[in-house]
Amino acid sequence: CSSLFQEATKQLEEIESSTLRGDSSEFTSLLDECNDKFAKLGKRVNELSLFSSNETIQDLHTSTIPYVMIPYYLALLEQKRMEDRKKHLNNAKLFFGNFISVCDAFELLSTDERKQAEKEAEGKERREELIAQARKERDLKQRIEYLIKKKESIVATRGTEAYEGSDEEEIERELYLAMIKQAVVRTFKEVRMIEQELPMLEHMDALKRGDVEPAKPPPPKANPQPPITLFRNHKGELQAQVFRPHWIQPTMSIEEAARIEMENMVTGGGPQSEKKDGDSDSEESDPDDNERYRKQREWDAWCDDNPSGSGNTMG
Secondary structure (H helix, E strand, O other): OHHHHHHHHHHHHHHHOOOOOOOOHHHHHHHHHHHHHHHHHHHHHHHHOOOOOOOOHHHOOHHHHHHHHHHHHHHHHHHOOOOOHHHHHHHHHHHHHHHHHHHHHOOOOOHHHHHHHHOOOOHHHHHHHHHHHHHHHHHHHHHHHHHHHHHHHHHHHHOHHHHOOOHHHHHHHHHHHHHHHHHHHHHHHHHHHHHHHHHHHHHHHHHHHOOOOOOOOOOOOOOOOOOOOOOOOOHHHHHHHOOOOOOOOOOOOHHHHHHHHHHHHHHOOOHHHHHHHHHHHHHHHOHHHHHHHHHHHHHHHHHHHOOOOOOOOOO
16 A cells, blocks of 8 residues: 555645646546546555544554545545536545544544534634634644654664664654644635635536526625535544545434434334335235235134134033
């Protein structure tokens, strides 16, 4: 996994600095190739069960920590695709949401980041949030640069073998965690850009369909930036599914599922009642089943009319 991960991340860096047109076949080929590498990595991580739902970040081996960012990298690739733009932007937001949820499961989000993932700030609070994010992004960039230089210096003077497995390897762990925190900050920024672009794409589609008059742009909304709802409160499930190639966000939380299950138990609804309904349908459509059930009902009726011991006249 390690060499493939290095190849994929290096190729992503080249894509992000590429001067190729976003809609060119060459650029699309690069995206496809890089996406395949990350998807393959995700599949391997999932098959090897490198992450467990009962682990924290402290339980992870240093070499496996970077794989937490695989959904984030897949989101960046989706976001760069120009064809079928709206579809890929929605896919990108799903992957970003996956990344944020996994970070929360590993307790890597701050209290402010959790709040930000659940609800978008407005007004003065929003401006303060942007200033704080810019400062945090700058500090993390400087910290990452410092850790990289420190690691390179140790390796250059003592060699790779002396570095790996030593106390100084903690530098690498700190570097990976700083990179994840940097990715979290960028995730919120990218999601806001996606949410600003999607309404414009929808408006353009409406124009093409003739649903909207070109001279009449859509009226401004009371809240032009819809709330970001990346985080959902289901820490355990997401880690088990995070690295599947086409992750889809669950539609309800554990609490919601439990509430619905309780309601079904009280009202008699749910899967069991649906199964009974299905059985009655199959009963009508299968002659052999009809005959068997008819004989069973006749036997039950006879037993009711002739209780056990009723034919015994000796006494």
